[in-house]
Amino acid sequence: MSGEKGRILMVDDDPFVVEMLAIILEADGYEVSTAENGEDALAKFTASPDTGLIISDMNMPGMTGLELIGRIRACNASLPAILLTGTDDVDPGQEVDEYLLKDENIQDNISLSVERVLARHAPE
Amino acid sequence: MAFDQSKFLARFVEEAREHCLRISAGLLDLEHSSGDVETLNSLFRSAHTIKGSSRMMKLVAITELSHHMEDVLDAVRGGKVSLSASLADLLFRAVDALSAMLDTVAAGAQLPEAPKVLCGELSTAARTSDIQGDVSPPPHLMPPAVVLAPIEAVPVEVSEAVSAVSPIQESEPNAASSVTTADDTRPAKPTGKVRQMDYLRINAVKLDDVIRLMGEIVSEQGKFRRQVWRLHEIERATERFMVRLAESCRTQEGSVELAEAGAAIHQSLRLAMRSMSDTVIMQDHLVGDLRETSLSLSMLPLSTVFDTLRRTVRDLAREHGKDIDFVVNGGETELDRKIIERIGDPLIHMIRNSLDHGLENPEERKAAGKPAKGLLTLSAFYDGGCVTIALSDDGKGVSAERIRQKALSKRLYDADTLAHMSRSEITNLIFLPGFSTSPIITDLSGRGVGMDVVRKNIVDDLKGTIIIDTKEGHGTTFFLRLPLNLAVFQLFMVSVNGFVCALPATSIAKMLSVHKDEIIDIVHKQAIRVQEQIIPVESLAAILGRPCETEGHTDERLLVIVRDGSEMLGLMVDEILGREEMVVKPLPGHLQNLRLVSCVTIDEENSIVNVLHVPELFRLARELAAPAPTHAPAGESRATILVVDDSFNTREIEKSILEAYGYFVITASDGQEALEMARDQMYDLVITDVEMPRLDGFSLTERLRNDDRYRNIPIIIVTSREKDEDKKRGITVGADAYIVKGAFDQSNLLETVKNLIG
The missing domain is CATH 1.20.120.160 (HPT domain)
Structure with a gap:
């Protein structure tokens, strides 16, 4: 794995969100690659199979976040995934490890959520 | 965190x-x-x-x-x-x-x-x-009263007319700025595509520094190239000398070795020269590319300005109660960021001007046999190393007679001078400070901002030109010709009597070499006929006040035709040295009042070359031709202002402000009193409140307008009523300006007064 703590693929159609969250996670010591839509994310994932976590927005033009995670899991069934949403009326069910609300607390929550999910998936 | x-x-x-x-x-x-x-x-x-x-x-x-x-x-x-x-x-x-x-x-x-x-x-x-009863979005969501029309309403001739002005239309239209051309019915796409490129945020100051340095390099490269050519000539002269030396040495014993050594030195000089020339040619290419690339760094499409104007036009047209189509073309044309930033305000003012004076009301249009909906077209295209922006309306055009009347009532010129002015000289009067053909100064027509400010922005600040093309009854087009950037200027270097100066390429219309007999005398003025147009001619030396040899050595005369607005002037020069791309520098602070020189540049001999300010050349040429221009005696006698308000305080405040600026002020406490006073004495300007006992301000204005002596005397209404109906009422009764007390401050009032009576 590259980076101190591993590589995260960050997907959101709003470049602002992508960049802001990437900056936070990079400050936490992760290596972050970014994508602005599902297709782009699939290409980036194929190019960097060492990705250890995917964080994707739910609502994106083209492919939704859940579809994207579904297709990536078809290649790597155990890849940890976090879904970002703007509203809290989404029920991602068992498809993702956590879902995270894009609210005013996200600056703090994102780091905690990533740590939690990665800890859960860490090899014993 | x-x-x-x-x-x-x-x-x-x-x-x-x-x-x-x-x-x-x-x-x-x-x-x-x-x-x-x-x-x-x-x-x-x-x-x-x-x-x-x-x-x-x-x-x-x-x-x-x-x-x-x-x-x-x-x-x-x-x-x-x-x-x-x-x-x-x-x-x-x-x-x-x-x-x-x-x-x-x-x-x-x-x-x-x-x-x-x-x-x-x-x-x-x-x-x-x-x-009502319909849940799906109806085909036309807009009620008919809306200003901007659906696409089908644009007549086909319009798009033809537009493509005639705008050759750039051929290229792929910028989605955000393509509005209503009849053949383009696709909805504007969001600019999302652009996002996918990689962008880097750069401090604008650093970018400006890069461009400034690039400009210096381009200038230096030009000098360097010319120096290399000079060296090249020296090398050729050396070669010729070596040949002759070798010949004369052949007869003398022992000198052959010397000649051979000389030839060897020359040979290495030639090789060095050759590789230097190659380097210069390569550098010319690279510097040219560098110039293009670095200038493009700060180029923005005009759509960044045009798009925001669409909104402004919509709002202004609604406020004016005018029904118009606003067609935008050529938004993809690119200009330097600094020009883009400064072009918005002049454009808004020109658009206001078109809405105020150009485009008629639907009723007037119908009466004139035009479609009820007016058409305002804004287009941009590249034009010989410059960009031209054209703002065109199909309104009533500029009436020469109305301008003449206005100039007279504002005492800008006397009747005799005006009678002798050409059509284009008359049209250019709208650029005089304080001139506005508007029957009223409303919030919309921009208090105190006139076409003179537009011209100042375009000509003085951006080194461009404005040309008006107007046809009474058919509409007006303003052409703004602007340089692509402000860093490197296209200059034409000319010389008179060995004195070298520069003219900005943007203001040059033509250059001709004519036989001296083609220059004709028309009532003490020299002129030349170019394509059925008579253009006055003046020697540049005479304008600059330098001695000029009246009889040249040859019969050929070199003329540089410059333009300012719709006027042209032929400048007689000795030599046109060439076109150069030069970095120009503003004049130092203590010289900024020099009206004849707009900026300076440095030529290859490191001497300073003045870039001449074209409007000033026109003014000086006019003075030469007519030694005594008859300006009306302004400020000779103090203007008398009648202030009418039922509030003692307001009256006295206005009085003291105006008196502080040298006006003579008489007050009246209501409309009736004012009317009686106006009957006994003439005032140069009337300022009146609206709500007053006995006779209100609207009625006072109306009654004064019915009095022949007061038909052209400016009247300003100052009021707390800011409703549009009230403003319209102010217009109909004949006020020249309408100032809302909420927005009232002393500079506002003073500016309006100055605008109206100077």
Whole structure:
């Protein structure tokens, strides 16, 4: 794995969100690659199979976040995934490890959520 | 937490501003292609994005407002609510409020709460289903009273006329700026494509430094190239010398070796020269590319200005009660950022001018046999190393007679001088300070800002030119010709009597070499006939006050035809040295009052070359031709102003302000008293309140206008009534200016007074 703590693929159609969250996670010591839509994310994932976590927005033009995670899991069934949403009326069910609300607390929550999910998936 | 939010604020503001612009542009597009789902979706997404990112930045007020906008747009998208003109207005107001909040954030100030009333209106609008019995979005969401028409309404001739002005139209239209050409019915796409490129944020100051240095390098490269050619000539001379030396040495014993050694040195000189020439040629290419590339760094498409104007035009036309189509072309034409930044205000003023004086009311248009809907066209195209922006209306055109009358009533020139002015000289009068053909100065026509300011911006600040092409009854077109950038200037170097000076390429219309007999004498003035046009001719030496040899060595005369507005002038010069791309420098502070020199540049001999200010050349040429221009005696006697107000305080305040600026002031306490006073004595200007006992200000104005002596005397109405009906009433009764007391301050009043009577 590259980076101190591993590589995260960050997907959101709003470049602002992508960049802001990437900056936070990079400050936490992760290596972050970014994508602005599902297709782009699939290409980036194929190019960097060492990705250890995917964080994707739910609502994106083209492919939704859940579809994207579904297709990536078809290649790597155990890849940890976090879904970002703007509203809290989404029920991602068992498809993702956590879902995270894009609210005013996200600056703090994102780091905690990533740590939690990665800890859960860490090899014993 | 390592994340420093403040560093990210600027980024947020910038993106949110882009989305605001997109929402504005989208709303305007929807007025043409109502119900376009793609556009509606992109509007919704923009509001949604602002909401999302502002929430993450903890900017609660922005989140709240954009959330309400999102709700409204969602309702429109779902067909629950129709996008009426009033709803569009509401959304525009919300965008304005949002932009204002972004400004606050950008300024680092504390964000106030979301505007409650506006949010309330939005949330009501989102819930109110106003479509009777029809749930799906109707084909035309706009009621017929809306200013901008659906696409089909644009007559076909229009698009032909437009393509005639704008050759650039051929190229791929910029989606954001292509509006209503008849053949382009596609809805404007959101500019999303551009996003996928990689962008880098660069401090504008650093960028300017790079461009400035590039300009210096281009100038230096030119000098270097010429020096290399000079060396080349020296090398050739050396070669010829060596040949002769070798010949003369052949006869003398022992000198052959010397000659051979000399030839060897020459040979290495030649090789060195050859590789130096190659290097110069290569560098010329590279420097040329560097120049293009670095200038393009700061080039922006004109659509950045044009797109915001669409909104302005819509609002202005509605306020004016005028029904017009606004057609924009050539938004993809690129200009230097610094020019783009400064072109907006002059354009707005010119558009106001067209709405005020050019485009008629629907009734007047019908009476003149024109379609009820007016047409305002804004186009841009590349034009010989410059960019031309054309603003064209199909209104009533500029009436030479009205301009003449106005100039007379403003005492700018006397009747005799005016009678002798050519049509283009008359048209150019609208650029004189204080001149405005407007029958009224309203909030819209911009208090105290006239076409003179437009010209100052374009000609003095941006080194461009303005040309007016007007046909009475058929419309007016303003052509703004601008340099592509302000860093490197296209200059023509000319010489008179060995004195070298430069003229900006933007103001040069033609250069001719003519036989001296082609220059004709017309009443003590020299002139030349070029394509059925008589253009006055003056020797540049005479204008510059330098001795000039009246009889040249040859019969050929070199003429540089320069233009200023619609006027042309032929400058006789000794030599045209060539066109150069030069870095120009502003004059140092203590020399900035020099009217004849607009800036300077440095030539290859490191001497300073003056860049001449073309409008001043025109003025001096006129003075030479007519030694005594008859300006009316301004300021010889103090102007007398009648101030009418029933409030003693207001009266006295206005009086003291005006007196401080040298006017003589008499006061009256109501309309009746004023009317009686005006009968006994003539005043140069009347300032009146509206609400007064006995006779109000409107009636006073009306009665004064019925008096022949007061027909052309300026009248200013100062009032607290700011309703449009009242302003219109002010216009109909014949006031020259309408100042709302809320916006009233002393400079406002003074400026208006100065504008009207000087």
